[in-house]
Amino acid sequence: MPLRAFQNTYAGNPLDRAGERRSDQAWIDARLADPGSQALAMWNGQPLSTTIDGGAALQFVSAPLALELAGGGEQLLFLGLRPHDDVAVFAIDLEGAADPSAGLLQALGGAFEGLRALAPRLDPQEAAIAAQAKAVFEWRRRHRFCSACGQPSEVADAGWKRVCPACAVEHFPRTDPVVIMLATQEHDGSERCLLGRQAVWPPGMFSTLAGFMEPGESIEEACARELFEEAGLEALAVRYHSSQPWPYPSNLMIGLIAEVAAGEGRPDQTELEAVRWFSKRDALALLRGEIEGLFAPPPFAIAHQLIKAWAG
Numbered sequence: 001m002p003l004r005a006f007q008n009t010y011a012g013n014p015l016d017r018a019g020e021r022r023s024d025q026a027w028i029d030a031r032l033a034d035p036g037s038q039a040l041a042m043w044n045g046q047p048l049s050t051t052i053d054g055g056a057a058l059q060f061v062s063a064p065l066a067l068e069l070a071g072g073g074e075q076l077l078f079l080g081l082r083p084h085d086d087v088a089v090f091a092i093d094l095e096g097a098a099d100p101s102a103g104l105l106q107a108l109g110g111a112f113e114g115l116r117a118l119a120p121r122l123d124p125q126e127a128a129i130a131a132q133a134k135a136v137f138e139w140r141r142r143h144r145f146c147s148a149c150g151q152p153s154e155v156a157d158a159g160w161k162r163v164c165p166a167c168a169v170e171h172f173p174r175t176d177p178v179v180i181m182l183a184t185q186e187h188d189g190s191e192r193c194l195l196g197r198q199a200v201w202p203p204g205m206f207s208t209l210a211g212f213m214e215p216g217e218s219i220e221e222a223c224a225r226e227l228f229e230e231a232g233l234e235a236l237a238v239r240y241h242s243s244q245p246w247p248y249p250s251n252l253m254i255g256l257i258a259e260v261a262a263g264e265g266r267p268d269q270t271e272l273e274a275v276r277w278f279s280k281r282d283a284l285a286l287l288r289g290e291i292e293g294l295f296a297p298p299p300f301a302i303a304h305q306l307i308k309a310w311a312g
């Protein structure tokens with residue numbers, strides 16, 4: 001039964017992750033040998049896709065072909081079982097300088113493309129599947145060595161674990177929480193929200209504030225700290241809206257709406273070069289691209305959804 005919750009892009013993965021199967025190597029081997037099983041090919045973090053009707057669709061390859069390309073389990077990941085027909089779905093992490101779509105995978109057609117550019121054209125469920133694979137592969141590529149003793153680690157549980165043969169420590173894929181919040185304030189009898197911009201962003205782009213959670217913080221404490229550090233604003237109340245898996249490389253964006261005390265705020269000039277207040281009407285106009293010279297993140301970003309939820 002589908003979960004009743006607001007789903008941002010990259011959430012809503014339809015696969016049954018079937019976690020209990022990951023350690024059953026005989027079952028994994030049998031599914032990999034089955035030509036009916038599928039695999040999503042990724043090259044340096046980019047999924048293989050094809051163009052359809054102005055949009056895009058993930059281009060899956062047969063699992064036996066993926067196994068052949070992988071030459072073993074190191075680059076393979078079991079994603080889960082497709083609903084309704086229980087087809088096993090894997091992913092393969094292709095690496096290197098040569099584009100495989102011009103080589104071994106040429107017969108399939110399709111092209112590798114960065115997920116950030118591709119996601120808005122994909123069906124949301126396919127975007128979520130690609131995000132799942134990308135997040136685990138980004139972790140794999142950054143954690144090949146044991147963080148306890150420095151020795152090379154080995155893949156286990158169909159890609160979901162790495163084990164150190166020297167010290168036996170087990171390592172699991174990371175998820176790094178980030179708080180992302182829309183600051184709102186009562187002002188002259190109505191509500192307004194604060195957006196900021198980083199110097200590295202394209203000119204004219206304004207968005208919600210955000211920052212990594214630190215060890216030993218609650219979500220609401222991280223939100224209050226970031227608002228004060230980046231904009232000099234004091235949080236009074238913090239409300240959860242929704243969250244978004246963000247596989248660049250391994251973040252979970254925790255979307256919040258934070259009521260702040262009176263005050264204009266100021267950019268810290270480190271993270272933010274400018275902050276600006278928007279009424280609900282102006283915020284909606286910003287989302288629609290109707291304010292000349294200014295724009296907000298696109299709908300697939302949780303920042304857009306937070307602004308829309310508050311202003312709409």
Ligand SMILES: [Zn+2]
Pocket residue numbers: 146147148149150151164165166167168169
């Ligand atoms: Zn070790």
